[in-house]
Amino acid sequence: MDYLLSEDQIxxxxxxxxxxxEKIKPVRAHYDETGEFPRDIVKVLAQAGVFxxxxxxxxxxxxxxxxxxxxxxxxxxxxxxxxxLCFAASSLGSFPILLFxxxxxxxxxxxxxxxxEKLAAFALTEAGAGSDAAAIQATARKDGDSYVLNGxxxxxxxxxxxxxxxxxxxTDKSKGSRGATAFVVEKGTEGFSFGKKENxxxxxxxTTRELVFTDCRIPKENVLGKEGQGFLITMKTFDxxxxxxxxxxxxxxQGALDEAVAYAHQRVQFGKPISSFQGIQFMxxxxxxxxxxxxxxxxxxxxMIDSGAKSFSRESAMAKxxxxxxxxxxxxxxxxxxxxxxxxxxxxxxxxxxxxxxxQIYEGxxxxxxxxMLLRCCRTIEVLPALRAHFTHPFLWQxxxxxxxxxxxxxxQYLLPR
Ligand SMILES: Cc1cc2nc3c(=O)[nH]c(=O)nc-3n(C[C@H](O)[C@H](O)[C@H](O)COP(=O)(O)OP(=O)(O)OC[C@H]3O[C@@H](n4cnc5c(N)ncnc54)[C@H](O)[C@@H]3O)c2cc1C
Numbered sequence: 001m002d003y004l005l006s007e008d009q010i011x012x013x014x015x016x017x018x019x020x021x022e023k024i025k026p027v028r029a030h031y032d033e034t035g036e037f038p039r040d041i042v043k044v045l046a047q048a049g050v051f052x053x054x055x056x057x058x059x060x061x062x063x064x065x066x067x068x069x070x071x072x073x074x075x076x077x078x079x080x081x082x083x084x085l086c087f088a089a090s091s092l093g094s095f096p097i098l099l100f101x102x103x104x105x106x107x108x109x110x111x112x113x114x115x116x117e118k119l120a121a122f123a124l125t126e127a128g129a130g131s132d133a134a135a136i137q138a139t140a141r142k143d144g145d146s147y148v149l150n151g152x153x154x155x156x157x158x159x160x161x162x163x164x165x166x167x168x169x170x171t172d173k174s175k176g177s178r179g180a181t182a183f184v185v186e187k188g189t190e191g192f193s194f195g196k197k198e199n200x201x202x203x204x205x206x207t208t209r210e211l212v213f214t215d216c217r218i219p220k221e222n223v224l225g226k227e228g229q230g231f232l233i234t235m236k237t238f239d240x241x242x243x244x245x246x247x248x249x250x251x252x253x254q255g256a257l258d259e260a261v262a263y264a265h266q267r268v269q270f271g272k273p274i275s276s277f278q279g280i281q282f283m284x285x286x287x288x289x290x291x292x293x294x295x296x297x298x299x300x301x302x303x304m305i306d307s308g309a310k311s312f313s314r315e316s317a318m319a320k321x322x323x324x325x326x327x328x329x330x331x332x333x334x335x336x337x338x339x340x341x342x343x344x345x346x347x348x349x350x351x352x353x354x355x356x357x358x359x360q361i362y363e364g365x366x367x368x369x370x371x372x373m374l375l376r377c378c379r380t381i382e383v384l385p386a387l388r389a390h391f392t393h394p395f396l397w398q399x400x401x402x403x404x405x406x407x408x409x410x411x412x413q414y415l416l417p418r
Contacts, residue, residue, distance in 0.1 A: 001292055003299050005071070012068055015048055016075035028080035031205035032351050035197075037161050038083050038205050045076075045087055046116025054091055055098065059110035065306030066240065070247035070298055077251025078258070081355035082205030084251065086119070088244050089157035089206065092363075093120025095237045096166040096182055100225040109164055109184060121162035123153040123211050124234055131368050133168075133231065134177040138213065140169040147171070147183065147223070149216040152195065157362075159209030160194040163187045166237075167211070168230045180230030184222045191216030202354030238363055239316045240305065246298045246319040249327035249359040253291050256334035256352040260284065263338055263347075280337060287330045294323040314377070317369035324359035324366060331356040 005013065023044050031038050045051060053068045055061025062068065069091060076084035094113045097105055097120075112118040129135040138151025149169055156165075165185045172179035185192055195210030225233050261284060264275035274280050301319040305312050331353040335342035342349050360366045 001296065003296075008064070009068060009071055012053065012064070013071045013075055016050065016072045017078075019044055019048060019050075020076050020079035024076065024079040024083050028083065028205070028348070028351070029345075031080070031083060033204075035199065035204045037207050038086060041083050042086055042116065042119070049116075050076075050087055051090060051116035052114035055094070055110060055114040059098075059106055060114040061110075066243055066302035067299060067306055070243055070302045073244050073247040074251035074254065074295075074298075077248045077355075078255040080205060081248055081252040081352070081358075082203035084248055085157060085203055085206040086161070088241075088248060089121060090116075090119040090162065091244065092122045092237065092241045093158065093162060093164060093166050095240050096122070096224050096233050097164075097184060099236055099240070100182070100229070100233050101184075104221070105184065105224070113164065118164055119158050119162040120164045120166070121156050121158040122237065123156045123159075123165055123167045125154050125156070126152060127154050131365060133234065134180075136168060136170060136180065138167070138169040139173070140171050140181055140183060140218070142171065142220075143217075146217045146219050147181075149183065149185070149191070149213040149218055151213050153211040153213075155198060155208050156211050157206055157208055159207060159211055160197065161207050165211065166224065166233075167213075168234055169213075171227050171230075175228065177231045178228050180234075181227045182224040182230045182233045183218050184224060185213075185216065185218055189216055189218065201357065202351070203358050235313070239313050242316040242320040242363055242369075243298055243302050243305070245359050245363050246294070246301075246323035249320075249323040249356065250291065250295050250298055252352050252356045252359070253287075253294065253323075253327040253330040256331040256349055256356075257284070257287050257291060259347070259349050259352070260287065260334040260337040263341075267339075267341075274337070283333050283337060287333050290326045291330055294326040297322055314373050317364075317372040320359070320363065321366045321369045321373075324356070327356040327359055328353075 023041055049062055050072050052061035053064045053072055054066065057063040073084055073088050076087065090113060094110065097109050113120050124133055124136070126136050126138060128137065138149065138153065140147040140149045149167070151169060153167065163186060167183050167185050168180050169183065170179050171181040191214045193212045195212050198208040200208060264280050264284065265273050267274045298319045301312065301315045304315060331349065334349045335353050338347055338349050341347055344350070
Protein backbone atom coordinates (compact mmCIF):
# COMPACT_ATOMS: atom_id res chain seq x y z
CA MET A 1 0.00 0.00 0.00
CA ASP A 2 1.20 3.52 -0.74
CA TYR A 3 1.23 5.55 2.46
CA LEU A 4 2.28 8.70 0.61
CA LEU A 5 5.38 9.12 2.76
CA SER A 6 7.36 12.34 2.43
CA GLU A 7 10.93 12.34 1.10
CA ASP A 8 12.27 12.58 4.65
CA GLN A 9 10.13 9.65 5.79
CA ILE A 10 11.32 7.53 2.86
CA UNK A 11 14.89 8.44 3.72
CA UNK A 12 14.32 7.37 7.36
CA UNK A 13 12.72 4.12 6.22
CA UNK A 14 15.54 3.30 3.81
CA UNK A 15 18.29 4.19 6.31
CA UNK A 16 16.74 2.03 9.04
CA UNK A 17 16.10 -0.77 6.56
CA UNK A 18 19.74 -0.72 5.56
CA UNK A 19 20.93 -0.72 9.19
CA UNK A 20 18.55 -3.60 9.92
CA UNK A 21 19.76 -5.59 6.94
CA GLU A 22 23.49 -4.94 7.22
CA LYS A 23 24.11 -4.45 10.94
CA ILE A 24 21.29 -6.07 12.90
CA LYS A 25 20.39 -9.22 10.96
CA PRO A 26 23.90 -10.71 11.11
CA VAL A 27 24.09 -10.34 14.92
CA ARG A 28 20.49 -10.78 16.10
CA ALA A 29 20.88 -14.50 16.89
CA HIS A 30 23.98 -13.73 18.97
CA TYR A 31 22.19 -11.12 21.08
CA ASP A 32 19.15 -13.35 21.40
CA GLU A 33 21.30 -16.23 22.58
CA THR A 34 23.51 -14.28 25.00
CA GLY A 35 21.08 -11.61 26.21
CA GLU A 36 23.93 -9.08 25.97
CA PHE A 37 23.04 -5.43 25.44
CA PRO A 38 23.84 -4.42 21.82
CA ARG A 39 26.02 -1.35 22.51
CA ASP A 40 27.63 -1.53 19.07
CA ILE A 41 24.24 -1.29 17.32
CA VAL A 42 23.13 1.51 19.66
CA LYS A 43 26.19 3.46 18.43
CA VAL A 44 25.23 2.85 14.79
CA LEU A 45 21.68 4.05 15.49
CA ALA A 46 23.02 7.11 17.31
CA GLN A 47 25.29 7.99 14.38
CA ALA A 48 22.33 7.67 12.01
CA GLY A 49 20.34 10.13 14.15
CA VAL A 50 17.60 7.63 14.97
CA PHE A 51 17.37 8.60 18.66
CA UNK A 52 16.48 12.17 17.77
CA UNK A 53 13.73 11.47 15.26
CA UNK A 54 10.84 12.56 17.52
CA UNK A 55 12.77 15.31 19.27
CA UNK A 56 12.33 18.98 18.28
CA UNK A 57 15.25 20.62 16.49
CA UNK A 58 15.86 23.11 19.33
CA UNK A 59 16.90 20.18 21.54
CA UNK A 60 19.16 18.64 18.92
CA UNK A 61 16.60 16.34 17.31
CA UNK A 62 15.34 15.81 13.78
CA UNK A 63 12.01 17.49 14.50
CA UNK A 64 9.88 14.59 13.31
CA UNK A 65 6.84 13.07 14.92
CA UNK A 66 5.32 9.73 15.78
CA UNK A 67 5.09 8.64 12.16
CA UNK A 68 8.86 9.00 11.71
CA UNK A 69 9.35 7.05 14.94
CA UNK A 70 6.90 4.37 13.85
CA UNK A 71 8.65 3.95 10.50
CA UNK A 72 12.06 3.61 12.19
CA UNK A 73 10.78 1.22 14.89
CA UNK A 74 9.04 -0.94 12.30
CA UNK A 75 12.10 -1.23 10.06
CA UNK A 76 14.45 -2.06 12.94
CA UNK A 77 11.98 -4.54 14.46
CA UNK A 78 11.69 -6.26 11.10
CA UNK A 79 15.19 -7.55 11.81
CA UNK A 80 15.06 -7.73 15.63
CA UNK A 81 12.33 -6.58 18.00
CA UNK A 82 14.73 -6.70 20.96
CA UNK A 83 17.41 -4.48 19.44
CA UNK A 84 14.76 -2.04 18.18
CA LEU A 85 13.48 -1.78 21.75
CA CYS A 86 16.77 -0.27 22.99
CA PHE A 87 15.83 2.74 20.88
CA ALA A 88 12.06 2.67 21.48
CA ALA A 89 12.42 2.39 25.28
CA SER A 90 14.71 5.40 25.32
CA SER A 91 12.00 7.45 23.64
CA LEU A 92 9.51 6.11 26.22
CA GLY A 93 11.82 7.50 28.93
CA SER A 94 12.22 10.81 27.09
CA PHE A 95 8.54 11.54 26.38
CA PRO A 96 7.62 12.57 29.97
CA ILE A 97 10.44 15.14 29.87
CA LEU A 98 9.42 16.38 26.41
CA LEU A 99 5.74 16.60 27.35
CA PHE A 100 5.95 17.86 30.94
CA UNK A 101 9.51 19.06 31.53
CA UNK A 102 10.41 22.69 32.17
CA UNK A 103 12.58 24.45 29.61
CA UNK A 104 15.55 23.93 31.92
CA UNK A 105 14.86 20.20 32.29
CA UNK A 106 14.52 19.81 28.52
CA UNK A 107 17.74 21.71 27.84
CA UNK A 108 19.55 19.59 30.37
CA UNK A 109 18.29 16.10 29.58
CA UNK A 110 17.03 15.99 25.99
CA UNK A 111 20.05 16.89 23.79
CA UNK A 112 22.20 13.89 24.89
CA UNK A 113 19.16 11.63 24.40
CA UNK A 114 18.56 13.07 20.91
CA UNK A 115 22.19 12.34 20.04
CA UNK A 116 21.97 8.81 21.44
CA GLU A 117 24.92 9.62 23.74
CA LYS A 118 22.68 8.71 26.67
CA LEU A 119 19.70 6.39 26.92
CA ALA A 120 16.51 6.88 28.90
CA ALA A 121 14.09 4.52 30.66
CA PHE A 122 10.65 4.76 32.22
CA ALA A 123 9.99 3.17 35.62
CA LEU A 124 6.45 2.60 36.84
CA THR A 125 6.00 -1.16 37.40
CA GLU A 126 6.65 -2.86 40.75
CA ALA A 127 6.28 -6.45 41.94
CA GLY A 128 2.77 -5.79 43.27
CA ALA A 129 1.75 -3.09 40.81
CA GLY A 130 1.46 -3.90 37.11
CA SER A 131 -1.93 -3.21 35.54
CA ASP A 132 -3.00 -1.71 38.85
CA ALA A 133 -0.47 1.09 38.64
CA ALA A 134 -2.09 2.99 41.50
CA ALA A 135 -0.85 0.24 43.84
CA ILE A 136 2.79 1.32 43.59
CA GLN A 137 4.64 1.33 46.90
CA ALA A 138 7.74 3.37 46.01
CA THR A 139 7.65 6.59 48.01
CA ALA A 140 9.19 10.02 47.61
CA ARG A 141 9.16 11.97 50.89
CA LYS A 142 9.63 15.72 50.70
CA ASP A 143 12.56 16.86 52.82
CA GLY A 144 13.48 20.51 52.47
CA ASP A 145 14.50 21.23 48.89
CA SER A 146 14.64 17.60 47.92
CA TYR A 147 12.70 14.32 47.88
CA VAL A 148 13.92 11.06 49.39
CA LEU A 149 13.05 8.13 47.19
CA ASN A 150 12.63 4.57 48.51
CA GLY A 151 11.35 1.46 46.76
CA UNK A 152 12.01 -1.05 44.00
CA UNK A 153 10.92 -0.90 40.36
CA UNK A 154 10.65 -4.14 38.45
CA UNK A 155 11.15 -5.09 34.76
CA UNK A 156 12.48 -1.75 33.60
CA UNK A 157 13.54 -1.78 29.97
CA UNK A 158 17.04 -0.30 29.46
CA UNK A 159 17.49 -0.65 33.26
CA UNK A 160 21.18 -0.28 34.08
CA UNK A 161 22.03 0.70 30.49
CA UNK A 162 20.20 4.03 30.56
CA UNK A 163 21.57 7.15 32.20
CA UNK A 164 18.26 9.03 32.61
CA UNK A 165 15.20 7.55 34.32
CA UNK A 166 11.66 8.84 34.65
CA UNK A 167 10.48 7.30 37.93
CA UNK A 168 6.94 7.34 39.33
CA UNK A 169 6.65 7.30 43.13
CA UNK A 170 3.99 8.12 45.72
CA THR A 171 4.37 11.51 47.37
CA ASP A 172 1.03 11.25 49.16
CA LYS A 173 -0.49 7.80 49.54
CA SER A 174 -3.67 9.18 51.06
CA LYS A 175 -4.54 10.74 47.69
CA GLY A 176 -4.49 7.41 45.83
CA SER A 177 -3.81 7.78 42.13
CA ARG A 178 -3.56 11.57 42.57
CA GLY A 179 -0.74 11.11 45.06
CA ALA A 180 1.95 9.95 42.61
CA THR A 181 4.71 12.18 41.23
CA ALA A 182 7.16 11.77 38.33
CA PHE A 183 10.87 12.39 38.87
CA VAL A 184 13.93 12.43 36.67
CA VAL A 185 16.62 10.35 38.34
CA GLU A 186 20.13 10.12 36.94
CA LYS A 187 22.24 7.00 37.01
CA GLY A 188 24.97 7.46 39.59
CA THR A 189 22.76 9.31 42.08
CA GLU A 190 23.61 8.11 45.59
CA GLY A 191 21.07 5.54 46.80
CA PHE A 192 20.11 4.45 43.26
CA SER A 193 21.31 0.97 42.31
CA PHE A 194 20.35 -1.87 39.97
CA GLY A 195 19.04 -5.28 40.94
CA LYS A 196 18.30 -8.46 39.06
CA LYS A 197 18.59 -8.61 35.27
CA GLU A 198 15.75 -10.74 33.87
CA ASN A 199 16.25 -13.85 31.74
CA UNK A 200 13.40 -13.50 29.26
CA UNK A 201 11.45 -15.52 26.71
CA UNK A 202 11.89 -12.94 23.92
CA UNK A 203 13.30 -9.49 23.08
CA UNK A 204 16.41 -10.82 24.77
CA UNK A 205 18.73 -8.15 23.35
CA UNK A 206 16.79 -5.64 25.40
CA THR A 207 17.85 -5.41 29.03
CA THR A 208 15.06 -5.67 31.62
CA ARG A 209 16.23 -4.91 35.14
CA GLU A 210 15.21 -3.99 38.68
CA LEU A 211 15.86 -0.45 39.96
CA VAL A 212 16.47 -0.07 43.69
CA PHE A 213 16.11 3.23 45.54
CA THR A 214 17.40 3.44 49.10
CA ASP A 215 17.16 6.89 50.67
CA CYS A 216 17.93 8.29 47.24
CA ARG A 217 17.89 12.09 47.47
CA ILE A 218 16.56 13.92 44.43
CA PRO A 219 16.49 17.72 44.11
CA LYS A 220 13.01 19.22 43.79
CA GLU A 221 14.10 20.61 40.40
CA ASN A 222 13.82 17.01 39.12
CA VAL A 223 10.05 16.82 39.61
CA LEU A 224 8.29 16.56 36.24
CA GLY A 225 5.10 18.57 35.99
CA LYS A 226 3.57 19.10 39.40
CA GLU A 227 3.49 16.98 42.53
CA GLY A 228 0.53 14.58 42.20
CA GLN A 229 0.65 14.44 38.38
CA GLY A 230 2.59 11.16 38.20
CA PHE A 231 -0.24 9.09 36.78
CA LEU A 232 -1.45 11.81 34.47
CA ILE A 233 2.10 11.98 33.06
CA THR A 234 2.16 8.19 32.77
CA MET A 235 -1.16 8.00 30.89
CA LYS A 236 -0.24 10.84 28.53
CA THR A 237 3.18 9.31 27.88
CA PHE A 238 1.65 5.94 27.00
CA ASP A 239 -0.81 7.64 24.65
CA UNK A 240 2.23 8.83 22.69
CA UNK A 241 4.27 5.65 22.94
CA UNK A 242 1.72 2.87 22.40
CA UNK A 243 1.75 3.47 18.62
CA UNK A 244 5.48 2.74 18.94
CA UNK A 245 4.76 -0.67 20.50
CA UNK A 246 2.29 -1.21 17.65
CA UNK A 247 5.00 -0.31 15.12
CA UNK A 248 7.35 -2.76 16.80
CA UNK A 249 4.64 -5.42 16.41
CA UNK A 250 4.15 -4.57 12.72
CA UNK A 251 7.91 -4.79 12.12
CA UNK A 252 8.23 -8.16 13.85
CA UNK A 253 5.26 -9.49 11.87
CA GLN A 254 6.70 -8.17 8.58
CA GLY A 255 10.01 -9.87 9.33
CA ALA A 256 8.19 -13.16 9.93
CA LEU A 257 6.13 -12.80 6.76
CA ASP A 258 9.29 -12.09 4.71
CA GLU A 259 10.86 -15.27 6.07
CA ALA A 260 7.70 -17.35 5.54
CA VAL A 261 7.29 -16.25 1.90
CA ALA A 262 10.94 -16.99 1.09
CA TYR A 263 10.79 -20.39 2.80
CA ALA A 264 7.51 -21.38 1.15
CA HIS A 265 9.09 -20.85 -2.28
CA GLN A 266 12.18 -22.82 -1.41
CA ARG A 267 10.79 -25.77 0.60
CA VAL A 268 9.81 -28.71 -1.62
CA GLN A 269 7.35 -31.41 -0.53
CA PHE A 270 5.40 -33.80 -2.74
CA GLY A 271 7.71 -32.68 -5.58
CA LYS A 272 6.60 -29.03 -5.45
CA PRO A 273 7.42 -25.88 -3.48
CA ILE A 274 4.98 -25.69 -0.58
CA SER A 275 4.00 -22.20 -1.88
CA SER A 276 2.10 -23.98 -4.65
CA PHE A 277 -0.32 -25.51 -2.11
CA GLN A 278 -3.50 -23.54 -1.64
CA GLY A 279 -3.46 -24.15 2.13
CA ILE A 280 -0.13 -22.28 2.37
CA GLN A 281 -1.15 -19.60 -0.15
CA PHE A 282 -4.27 -18.76 1.87
CA MET A 283 -2.23 -18.56 5.07
CA UNK A 284 0.24 -16.15 3.45
CA UNK A 285 -2.58 -14.06 1.97
CA UNK A 286 -4.27 -13.76 5.38
CA UNK A 287 -0.99 -12.89 7.09
CA UNK A 288 -0.27 -10.16 4.53
CA UNK A 289 -3.79 -8.72 4.80
CA UNK A 290 -3.80 -8.57 8.60
CA UNK A 291 -0.35 -7.04 8.59
CA UNK A 292 -1.29 -4.31 6.10
CA UNK A 293 -4.41 -3.49 8.13
CA UNK A 294 -2.25 -3.17 11.26
CA UNK A 295 0.27 -0.94 9.49
CA UNK A 296 -2.50 1.26 8.08
CA UNK A 297 -3.97 1.72 11.57
CA UNK A 298 -0.59 2.48 13.15
CA UNK A 299 0.34 5.04 10.48
CA UNK A 300 -3.02 6.77 10.60
CA UNK A 301 -2.99 7.00 14.42
CA UNK A 302 0.59 8.36 14.27
CA UNK A 303 -0.51 10.92 11.64
CA MET A 304 -3.52 11.86 13.74
CA ILE A 305 -1.30 12.55 16.77
CA ASP A 306 1.30 14.40 14.68
CA SER A 307 -1.40 16.61 13.23
CA GLY A 308 -2.09 17.96 16.72
CA ALA A 309 -5.10 15.91 17.86
CA LYS A 310 -5.97 16.67 21.50
CA SER A 311 -7.38 13.33 22.53
CA PHE A 312 -6.13 9.99 21.23
CA SER A 313 -6.00 7.47 24.11
CA ARG A 314 -8.56 5.26 22.38
CA GLU A 315 -6.87 5.30 18.98
CA SER A 316 -3.47 4.71 20.53
CA ALA A 317 -4.81 1.73 22.50
CA MET A 318 -6.54 0.37 19.39
CA ALA A 319 -3.32 0.50 17.37
CA LYS A 320 -1.43 -1.36 20.09
CA UNK A 321 -4.09 -4.05 20.57
CA UNK A 322 -4.68 -4.65 16.88
CA UNK A 323 -1.04 -4.68 15.79
CA UNK A 324 0.17 -6.82 18.70
CA UNK A 325 -2.59 -9.39 18.20
CA UNK A 326 -1.70 -9.48 14.49
CA UNK A 327 1.99 -9.90 15.32
CA UNK A 328 1.32 -12.90 17.57
CA UNK A 329 -0.91 -14.52 14.90
CA UNK A 330 1.39 -13.81 11.96
CA UNK A 331 4.56 -14.99 13.72
CA UNK A 332 2.79 -18.15 14.93
CA UNK A 333 1.62 -18.84 11.36
CA UNK A 334 5.14 -18.21 10.09
CA UNK A 335 6.42 -20.95 12.41
CA UNK A 336 3.64 -23.19 11.08
CA UNK A 337 4.72 -22.57 7.47
CA UNK A 338 8.26 -23.57 8.39
CA UNK A 339 6.90 -26.78 9.96
CA UNK A 340 9.45 -28.52 12.24
CA UNK A 341 12.24 -26.25 10.99
CA UNK A 342 10.30 -23.30 12.32
CA UNK A 343 10.62 -24.76 15.78
CA UNK A 344 14.41 -24.89 15.49
CA UNK A 345 16.77 -22.06 16.37
CA UNK A 346 18.53 -22.28 12.97
CA UNK A 347 15.68 -20.20 11.55
CA UNK A 348 14.64 -16.81 12.90
CA UNK A 349 10.87 -17.33 13.03
CA UNK A 350 10.79 -19.00 16.46
CA UNK A 351 12.60 -15.92 17.83
CA UNK A 352 10.10 -13.64 16.11
CA UNK A 353 7.23 -15.56 17.70
CA UNK A 354 8.87 -15.17 21.13
CA UNK A 355 9.58 -11.48 20.47
CA UNK A 356 6.02 -10.74 19.31
CA UNK A 357 4.37 -11.90 22.54
CA UNK A 358 5.61 -9.01 24.68
CA UNK A 359 3.78 -6.46 22.51
CA GLN A 360 0.50 -7.77 23.95
CA ILE A 361 1.79 -7.29 27.49
CA TYR A 362 3.89 -4.18 28.10
CA GLU A 363 2.82 -0.54 28.22
CA GLY A 364 -0.48 -1.90 29.52
CA UNK A 365 -1.75 -5.37 28.63
CA UNK A 366 -4.23 -5.73 25.80
CA UNK A 367 -6.98 -6.37 28.36
CA UNK A 368 -6.24 -2.98 29.92
CA UNK A 369 -6.14 -1.38 26.44
CA UNK A 370 -9.63 -2.72 25.79
CA UNK A 371 -10.81 -1.10 29.00
CA UNK A 372 -9.30 2.19 27.85
CA MET A 373 -11.14 1.90 24.52
CA LEU A 374 -14.40 1.17 26.32
CA LEU A 375 -13.95 4.11 28.65
CA ARG A 376 -13.17 6.42 25.75
CA CYS A 377 -16.28 5.20 23.94
CA CYS A 378 -18.26 5.89 27.12
CA ARG A 379 -17.21 9.54 26.96
CA THR A 380 -19.21 9.98 23.82
CA ILE A 381 -22.41 8.33 24.94
CA GLU A 382 -25.03 9.05 27.51
CA VAL A 383 -23.98 6.55 30.15
CA LEU A 384 -21.27 8.83 31.47
CA PRO A 385 -23.15 10.36 34.43
CA ALA A 386 -24.33 6.92 35.52
CA LEU A 387 -20.82 5.53 35.19
CA ARG A 388 -19.36 8.38 37.23
CA ALA A 389 -21.96 7.82 39.94
CA HIS A 390 -21.16 4.13 39.91
CA PHE A 391 -17.53 4.81 40.70
CA THR A 392 -17.94 7.64 43.16
CA HIS A 393 -20.63 6.07 45.39
CA PRO A 394 -19.23 3.02 47.15
CA PHE A 395 -22.69 1.55 47.88
CA LEU A 396 -23.19 1.18 44.13
CA TRP A 397 -20.15 -1.10 43.96
CA GLN A 398 -22.15 -3.95 45.47
CA UNK A 399 -22.19 -6.85 43.06
CA UNK A 400 -19.02 -5.78 41.20
CA UNK A 401 -15.56 -7.04 42.13
CA UNK A 402 -14.20 -4.01 44.00
CA UNK A 403 -10.58 -4.50 42.91
CA UNK A 404 -11.66 -4.41 39.25
CA UNK A 405 -13.49 -1.17 39.78
CA UNK A 406 -10.57 0.41 41.60
CA UNK A 407 -8.24 -0.55 38.80
CA UNK A 408 -10.57 0.80 36.13
CA UNK A 409 -11.08 3.95 38.19
CA UNK A 410 -7.32 4.54 38.14
CA UNK A 411 -7.50 4.93 34.36
CA UNK A 412 -10.90 6.54 34.31
CA GLN A 413 -10.01 9.52 36.47
CA TYR A 414 -7.84 10.97 33.73
CA LEU A 415 -10.21 10.14 30.92
CA LEU A 416 -13.50 11.50 32.16
CA PRO A 417 -14.35 15.07 31.28
CA ARG A 418 -14.58 17.19 34.42
C1 LIG B 1 9.91 -7.48 29.08
C2 LIG B 1 9.17 -6.46 29.87
C3 LIG B 1 9.56 -5.13 29.81
C4 LIG B 1 8.88 -4.17 30.58
N1 LIG B 1 9.32 -2.87 30.57
C5 LIG B 1 8.77 -1.98 31.45
C6 LIG B 1 9.31 -0.66 31.60
O1 LIG B 1 10.25 -0.26 30.90
N2 LIG B 1 8.76 0.16 32.53
C7 LIG B 1 7.72 -0.22 33.33
O2 LIG B 1 7.27 0.56 34.16
N3 LIG B 1 7.16 -1.46 33.19
C8 LIG B 1 7.67 -2.34 32.28
N4 LIG B 1 7.14 -3.61 32.16
C9 LIG B 1 5.97 -3.97 32.95
C10 LIG B 1 4.71 -4.12 32.11
O3 LIG B 1 4.23 -2.89 31.69
C11 LIG B 1 3.71 -4.92 32.96
O4 LIG B 1 4.18 -6.25 32.95
C12 LIG B 1 2.30 -4.86 32.43
O5 LIG B 1 1.75 -3.59 32.62
C13 LIG B 1 1.36 -5.88 33.11
O6 LIG B 1 1.52 -5.90 34.49
P1 LIG B 1 1.76 -7.32 35.23
O7 LIG B 1 2.82 -8.02 34.46
O8 LIG B 1 1.98 -7.06 36.65
O9 LIG B 1 0.43 -8.12 34.99
P2 LIG B 1 -0.88 -8.10 35.93
O10 LIG B 1 -1.34 -6.70 36.11
O11 LIG B 1 -0.63 -8.91 37.13
O12 LIG B 1 -1.91 -8.84 35.00
C14 LIG B 1 -1.98 -10.26 34.90
C15 LIG B 1 -3.11 -10.59 33.92
O13 LIG B 1 -4.35 -10.09 34.45
C16 LIG B 1 -4.95 -9.23 33.50
N5 LIG B 1 -5.63 -8.14 34.20
C17 LIG B 1 -5.15 -7.36 35.21
N6 LIG B 1 -6.08 -6.47 35.58
C18 LIG B 1 -7.16 -6.67 34.79
C19 LIG B 1 -8.46 -6.06 34.68
N7 LIG B 1 -8.83 -5.03 35.45
N8 LIG B 1 -9.31 -6.56 33.75
C20 LIG B 1 -8.95 -7.59 32.94
N9 LIG B 1 -7.75 -8.20 33.00
C21 LIG B 1 -6.87 -7.75 33.91
C22 LIG B 1 -3.80 -8.70 32.64
O14 LIG B 1 -4.25 -8.27 31.37
C23 LIG B 1 -2.92 -9.94 32.56
O15 LIG B 1 -3.41 -10.79 31.56
C24 LIG B 1 7.77 -4.57 31.37
C25 LIG B 1 7.37 -5.90 31.38
C26 LIG B 1 8.05 -6.84 30.67
C27 LIG B 1 7.60 -8.27 30.73
